[in-house]
Ligand SMILES: Nc1ncnc2c1ncn2[C@@H]1O[C@H](COP(=O)(O)OP(=O)(O)OP(=O)(O)O)[C@@H](O)[C@H]1O
């Protein structure tokens with residue numbers, strides 16, 4: 001793949017994390033992040049995104065493999081790594097009892113900024129994330145979007161070389177999401193390398209220069225969003241089948257379409273079958289006719305140029321679509337959430 | 343890491359905890375009115391104790407208020423330090439502990455900052471008790487130096503005891519469990535000590551327990567400071583006990599904290 005060509009700032013090789021005794025959260029993951037880019041880590045719930053980011057951010061010991069951030073090892077050079085990274089956690093760790101200004105001042109203390117600089121940096125960041133108006137209110141009175149912005153500002157206090165953002169837009173409305181994207185792009189343009197995880201393919205598509213798709217602890221695809229979509233090499237026709245008898249429906253559908261010329265591939269996904277064809281629009285009529293002849297009913301047909309969702313479907317057989325906003329309960333030191341066992 | 347960095351981190355973290363404490367009205371209420379409630383409870387329901395024939399002989403005062411001032415101080419210090427660990431559980435749950443750990447700060451300052459804030463809270467609460475006691479007519483047997491020594495003992499004992507709570511918190515990661523285990527272990531110890539009843543008036547079995555109960559040693563020193571006067575022998579014994587408790591509780595907590603932090 002194309003990653004790792006240029007000057008890599010993060011390299012990860014055969015990274016593993018096994019939670020006791022046998023929950024494999026991250027399974028031999030290798031990738032590299034080019035300096036100055038936005039790197040996206042796209043995957044569904046439980047894929048291992050947070051676990052990976054926590055190992056890079058010095059919060060979790062890996063069970064195996066190596067990591068380097070700008071030449072330093074987060075395990076053995078944790079202190080030096082901490083000085084050059086910023087971390088925005090999935091669950092927003094701002095202190096709700098403190099105001100935005102107090103939260104930021106405390107961060108400045110943690111990074112040992114001299115008092116004058118701490119004050120200047122605080123005001124600068126409050127302006128950057130549009131929180132001057134609310135700066136003296138306890139953060140627990142903030143909206144979700146405001147808390148996210150404050151958390152981002154906290155992560156930016158040390159002017160990090162590498163910024164880790166774990167699902168920075170989960171739970172935000174579309175308008176706030178677009179704002180967050182603008183902040184992230186702006187930061188990246190001013191030179192910060194950004195490692196971002198997301199469950200939203202649209203976000204990965206729009207923001208990331210380079211992308212890894214992760215599922216069940218393994219990287220299933222990597223490349224630029226464009227490369228990944230181009231690799232499908234065809235339009236995608238998703239045929240949604242009735243829920244009852246889905247398995248038989250799929251078999252019948254595949255049989256019915258076997259004879260249709262120009263179909264390059266078919267793959268099952270959780271709601272039906274995805275059909276790949278070079279000239280999608282030109283094939284729809286033939287497909288519908290074939291299904292009609294075979295008396296196979298379907299609930300929906302969706303024709304599109306390939307999206308990252310199709311990339312995901314192609315590699316995992318499931319769609320990535322996030323139906324509803326998921327609860328963000330965390331268990332950093334505690335019990336597992338729906339562990340994957342092997 | 344330099345000493346000045348360590349100090350500024352610790353002070354920053356303490357400042358955070360104090361802001362949090364005093365910004366929660368319920369907390370302030372608890373912290374300040376709890377001593378008052380204990381005072382009223384102890385003194386009203388145990389009033390008759392002063393009528394026991396040799397009460398004055400064994401306590402050194404004929405005033406039950408004077409005797410119970412020391413008990414209320416201990417009671418408050420214990421209750422206050424028992425809650426110390428709960429802050430860590432919240433920080434684990436909200437992810438604030440992660441935020442601190444991602445920053446290039448010393449792990450020790452995270453612990454010290456919290457304990458320092460608890461210490462300040464305990465000193466303030468003890469002052470409230472002393473003022474209240476004076477207002478109720480208690481005359482201290484020791485002078486200003488004695489009061490100072492009393493505050494230092496309360497502070498040191500509070501921090502040492504808070505270490506136990508933090509240890510439970512980091513082990514269980516559960517705030518209810520932290521509080522419950524704290525209450526279940528601390529209250530019996532309190533009533534099996536010389537804090538609320540002079541040793542001579544305790545049943546034989548309890549006396550034997552009281553002798554090995556660390557709380558008794560703190561209680562003896564505090565009672566003396568309030569009732570009879572500054573007794574350096576008792577103060578020294580209390581300090582040794584505090585150092586022992588602190589060494590065990592803070593040592594174990596530090597180890598656990600290191601491990602929990604790096605895993
Ligand atoms: N502390 C832990 N103990 C045991 N298992 C854990 C722990 N943390 C995570 N896991 C498990 O590891 C797997 C990966 O979890 P992780 O949080 O990395 O996923 P994620 O990609 O961030 O998912 P999400 O989108 O839900 O945040 C999950 O199966 C999870 O249950």
Ligand SMILES: [Mg+2]
Pocket residue numbers: 049050051090166
């Ligand atoms: Mg996650």
